[in-house]
Amino acid sequence: xxxxxxxxxxxxxxxxxxxxxxxxxxxxxxxxxxxxxxxxxxxxxxxxxxxxxxxxxxxxxxxxxxxxxxxxxxxxxxxxxxxxxxxxxxxxxxxxxxxxxxxxxxxxxxxx
Amino acid sequence: xxxxxxxxxxxxxxxxxxxxxxxxxxxxxxxxxxxxxxxxxxxxxxxxxxxxxxxxxxxxxxxxxxxxxxxxxxxxxxxxxxxxxxxxxxxxxxxxxxxxxxxxxxxxxxxxxxxxxxxxxxxxxxxxxxxxxxxxxxxxxxxxxxxxxxxxxxxxxxxxxxxxxxxxxxxxxxxxxxxxxxxxxxxxxxxxxxxxxxxxxxxxxxxxxxxxxxxxxxxxxxxxxxxxxxxxxxxxxxxxxxxxxxxxxxxxxxxxxxxxxxxxxxxxxxxxxxxxxxxxxxxxxxxxxxxxxxxxxxxxxxxxxxxxxxxxxxxxxxxxxxxxxxxxxxxxxxxxxxxxxxxxxxxxxxxxxxxxxxxxxxxxxxxxxxxxxxxxxxxxxxxxxxxxxxxxxxxxxxxxxxxxxxxxxxxxxxxxxxxxxxxxxxxxxxxxxxxxxxxxxxxxxxxxxxxxxxxxxxxxxxxxxxxxxxxxxxxxxxxxxxxxxxxxxxxxxxxxxxxxxxxxxxxx
Numbered sequence: 001x002x003x004x005x006x007x008x009x010x011x012x013x014x015x016x017x018x019x020x021x022x023x024x025x026x027x028x029x030x031x032x033x034x035x036x037x038x039x040x041x042x043x044x045x046x047x048x049x050x051x052x053x054x055x056x057x058x059x060x061x062x063x064x065x066x067x068x069x070x071x072x073x074x075x076x077x078x079x080x081x082x083x084x085x086x087x088x089x090x091x092x093x094x095x096x097x098x099x100x101x102x103x104x105x106x107x108x109x110x111x112x
Numbered sequence: 113x114x115x116x117x118x119x120x121x122x123x124x125x126x127x128x129x130x131x132x133x134x135x136x137x138x139x140x141x142x143x144x145x146x147x148x149x150x151x152x153x154x155x156x157x158x159x160x161x162x163x164x165x166x167x168x169x170x171x172x173x174x175x176x177x178x179x180x181x182x183x184x185x186x187x188x189x190x191x192x193x194x195x196x197x198x199x200x201x202x203x204x205x206x207x208x209x210x211x212x213x214x215x216x217x218x219x220x221x222x223x224x225x226x227x228x229x230x231x232x233x234x235x236x237x238x239x240x241x242x243x244x245x246x247x248x249x250x251x252x253x254x255x256x257x258x259x260x261x262x263x264x265x266x267x268x269x270x271x272x273x274x275x276x277x278x279x280x281x282x283x284x285x286x287x288x289x290x291x292x293x294x295x296x297x298x299x300x301x302x303x304x305x306x307x308x309x310x311x312x313x314x315x316x317x318x319x320x321x322x323x324x325x326x327x328x329x330x331x332x333x334x335x336x337x338x339x340x341x342x343x344x345x346x347x348x349x350x351x352x353x354x355x356x357x358x359x360x361x362x363x364x365x366x367x368x369x370x371x372x373x374x375x376x377x378x379x380x381x382x383x384x385x386x387x388x389x390x391x392x393x394x395x396x397x398x399x400x401x402x403x404x405x406x407x408x409x410x411x412x413x414x415x416x417x418x419x420x421x422x423x424x425x426x427x428x429x430x431x432x433x434x435x436x437x438x439x440x441x442x443x444x445x446x447x448x449x450x451x452x453x454x455x456x457x458x459x460x461x462x463x464x465x466x467x468x469x470x471x472x473x474x475x476x477x478x479x480x481x482x483x484x485x486x487x488x489x490x491x492x493x494x495x496x497x498x499x500x501x502x503x504x505x506x507x508x509x510x511x512x513x514x515x516x517x518x519x520x521x522x523x524x525x526x527x528x529x530x531x532x533x534x535x536x537x538x539x540x541x542x543x544x545x546x547x548x549x550x551x552x553x554x555x556x557x558x559x560x561x562x563x564x565x566x567x568x569x570x571x572x573x574x575x576x577x578x579x580x581x582x583x584x585x586x587x588x589x590x591x592x593x594x595x596x597x598x599x600x601x602x603x604x605x606x607x608x609x610x611x612x613x614x615x616x617x618x619x620x
Contacts, residue, residue, distance in 0.1 A: 022298060035294065042308065045305065074267045077267075077271060082293050082297070092286060
């Protein structure tokens with residue numbers, strides 16, 4: 001098996017694991033970790049493309065590296081935002097579980 | 113390609129406006145962080161006329177020249193460089209965005225002004241910077257012509273929109289924001305994976321170059337499906353709408369207006385870019401029917417759920433779910449049809465008219481609903497009795513916007529739905545006509561459920577007074593939605609500017 005194929009399969013496995021985790025785990029922290037796993041799979045796939053030399057037929061291609069750095073920064077910011085929301089939710093409500101159905105907004109006071 | 117040839121003409125002055133349209137709000141965000149919330153509000157108020165002017169000049173230029181306006185960053189033409197491009201669609205989106213952001217900003221001044229005794233308050237700073245961030249991201253989404261650039265723009269849009277949902281910091285809105293973020297994250301990862309597949313196959317992410325290189329092969333199908341699925345999650349198309357109603361209904365009124373009128377349209381815009389511009393001829397009639405069926409599901413289920421909501425803002429939010437569905441009826445009525453004239457047909461103009469008229473009508477509705485909730489201290493529909501007598505202007509704005517959602521002439525919504533109806537009749541796809549008519553009836557039902565008690569005697573007792581100039585904002589937006597009904601019932605030339613000649617790709 002070629003290097004590209006091996007790492008391509010690894011990235012597919014990571015993406016599948018991440019998706020499975022996102023859908024099955026009710027706790028937001030686990031969901032965030034799962035989405036990081038998913039992102040890692042996608043980033044690894046960029047590595048595979050760089051290794052294959054892309055469609056332009058080079059031996060190696062630096063452009064996917066540049067893109068993956070941006071992707072990592074974006075995923076990092078998203079994780080930070082999500083963790084901040086979870087922490088705040090825990091502070092406000094004492095729990096951070098998305099699996100439990102939230103109180104129906106219609107029973108609450110109107111937002112202002 | 114025509115695009116690459118035209119790209120060399122980037123020296124003209126108007127092309128720099130494309131850069132300014134993105135840089136100005138970004139600069140505003142950075143300055144706001146430095147200067148605090150009082151200055152942030154002033155920065156927004158200064159940037160609004162500037163941004164509207166820029167959008168207006170871009171629209172005028174595209175209209176006058178009849179050609180797309182392009183700017184090549186750093187003078188490097190694709191595939192080495194990156195291009196910004198404004199066709200007729202982008203220009204119309206820029207103007208719509210600028211007007212609605214401005215309306216939301218004027219409306220929000222009463223709630224998010226900085227108290228006298230301080231120069232920096234947390235909530236106003238968050239609101240004004242996020243508003244600018246959403247504006248910048250939307251401009252980047254409609255002007256981007258590189259799939260990876262568009263990914264970054266899409267993420268900026270999400271990061272601007274998610275915190276807007278939870279500005280009030282209550283547990284429900286935090287949960288809604290978190291759900292929204294998780295949906296959006298998966299969506300953007302799917303999109304990015306699709307972009308990676310395309311880059312790996314063709315070595316470019318420039319939309320114009322991709323269009324000339326794509327061939328029907330497995331990698332492209334996989335990329336197309338992944339990107340579409342990711343974007344649908346962000347657009348909240350049925351059945352991926354679950355995150356939308358709590359998020360849009362829980363946000364402060366000005367934020368809800370921006371989220372519902374503009375933010376979901378950003379990802380829809382990219383679906384169109386991918387289906388028609390980047391990967392032309394890849395998706396066949398059957399896949400377009402699937403997209404149309406999801407749209408039909410959104411119209412029916414969204415409207416039925418809107419009928420059952422006990423709270424005003426929830427009705428408006430579910431109505432967004434339904435109205436998004438109409439946008440997707442465009443695809444089956446364009447792809448694989450006999451006429452072979454995608455951009456000059458009724459479906460193309462009808463779909464975009466739906467987007468613009470819904471943007472204005474929904475912004476008006478959310479702002480009006482926000483005023484009603486503020487004045488009454490609640491927004492339970494059961495206790496809305498007599499609000500029409502207490503807040504006549506707001507109720508009229510709400511009702512006018514409702515007419516556009518129902519599709520009653522002479523409103524923009526009527527033009528949109530009429531043209532989609534005509535297209536489905538002409539293409540012999542009668543099932544979409546049935547859905548459009550049912551959707552209109554259901555919209556009428558949920559509007560009357562609100563308006564009948566609202567018009568009742570006696571006059572409702574208000575808990576808080578409402579400033580007259582704030583009532584003007586939703587009314588003005590609703591009037592714009594109404595005036596859109598005066599455009600001629602025929603394919604618009606503006607929306608055809610800069611479109612590729614046909615839907616056929618480069619396939620031999």
